[in-house]
Amino acid sequence: MRALEPWVIDPLQTFLDESSARLTLLMTSSGQVVAQHGFSRSLDVMTAAALGAGIVASTDELARLMGATRFGALVHHGVRQSCMLSAFGTPRGRWIGLVVFGPETSVGIVQLFFDQMVEQLVTIAPREQAPAPVLAENFEGELNASLKALFGRQ
Numbered sequence: 001m002r003a004l005e006p007w008v009i010d011p012l013q014t015f016l017d018e019s020s021a022r023l024t025l026l027m028t029s030s031g032q033v034v035a036q037h038g039f040s041r042s043l044d045v046m047t048a049a050a051l052g053a054g055i056v057a058s059t060d061e062l063a064r065l066m067g068a069t070r071f072g073a074l075v076h077h078g079v080r081q082s083c084m085l086s087a088f089g090t091p092r093g094r095w096i097g098l099v100v101f102g103p104e105t106s107v108g109i110v111q112l113f114f115d116q117m118v119e120q121l122v123t124i125a126p127r128e129q130a131p132a133p134v135l136a137e138n139f140e141g142e143l144n145a146s147l148k149a150l151f152g153r154q
Contacts, residue, residue, distance in 0.1 A: 003035035
């Protein structure tokens, strides 16, 4: 597991231990990765984060057009793996969780422990706002440094 915010590690590890999730991403609503588990390539992480953020944004808009509130979670069932996307509020803004799980667990178990993780994250999140992301002059270099930090390649 890799995390850019150290206070995320314990709740995420508890979730992973209890839910049997195979892959997990925690990200901001813009797709900026906060923590990841199970991905072996940075390209996969960035692609999953971008797609996950896009899916949540599009379903939020679909809900708005239907006059409904935001959807709580989206679940896609597959033969060998399933995927859950769920957005939630934190003192640091709106985040998204993307969880991939197999037949060794169920969507109910994943949702139960995911909700518990969210409660823990909301409780322990630092109350001061993280600085607003600004497109840095050296964006590519900073992106590569962040990816190296996420994958432990310093």
